[in-house]
Amino acid sequence: MTDKQAWDERRPGERYYLVREDILPDALVKTAQAKELLARGEVKTIHEAAEQVDLSRSAFYKYKDGIFPLSKLERERIVTISMDLEHRSGILSRVLAMIAGLEGNVLTIHQSIPLQGVANVVISVETSLMGDPIGVLLDALREQDGVTRVHLVGQG
Structure with missing residues (x-):
């Protein structure tokens, strides 16, 4: 062969x-x-x-x-991220505002019902306007108050 x-x-x-x-x-x-x-x-x-x-x-x-x-x-870069968020008012809103501030465009959001005070959120973000999209984005998410876990699910 x-x-x-x-x-x-x-x-x-x-x-x-x-x-x-x-x-x-x-x-x-x-x-x-x-x-x-x-x-x-x-x-x-x-x-x-x-x-x-x-x-x-x-x-x-x-x-x-x-x-x-x-x-x-070249421009289209989409990352999918899974996060665990504490069940407190405004955390998801702050996460979304932070992503927008980094020039990320949220394409999809899926949030589970909070169990034991934690909700899982999976978001897909188009990152073509971001300079160093994955590293900067993941670090910024990990630093957000109320975000207890961040995991990169995939990118394309």
Whole structure:
């Protein structure tokens, strides 16, 4: 078995390439353009976006999940953090304000019902505007009054 075959068996569909736009097929470039139109709100439907860039909807659907602008991939950094918070008024609000103060954008929050005076909170935070997102964020959370445990669940 060659190295390439071994790679393909371990990670099917997960190989990425950085390719200049001018050598991409038109359908891929037009799919990226259509996605940008949709993201900016210049069109409301996939049909409108595909029509505006002269692309079939079937080609759009075929390629939409496989092409992204490099700048978007570099910017999007999401961390998911689990914390235990003491059951006292205002602790979660202070945690959220601290995250916002560090330029973090809270995407999701899940809080359990407090048991024995402690509630578990799992939050996902988009950290693209933060300088050193994970280290600074985790340290700041650990220093917050009422936060008894902080654990990084994942990042992407």
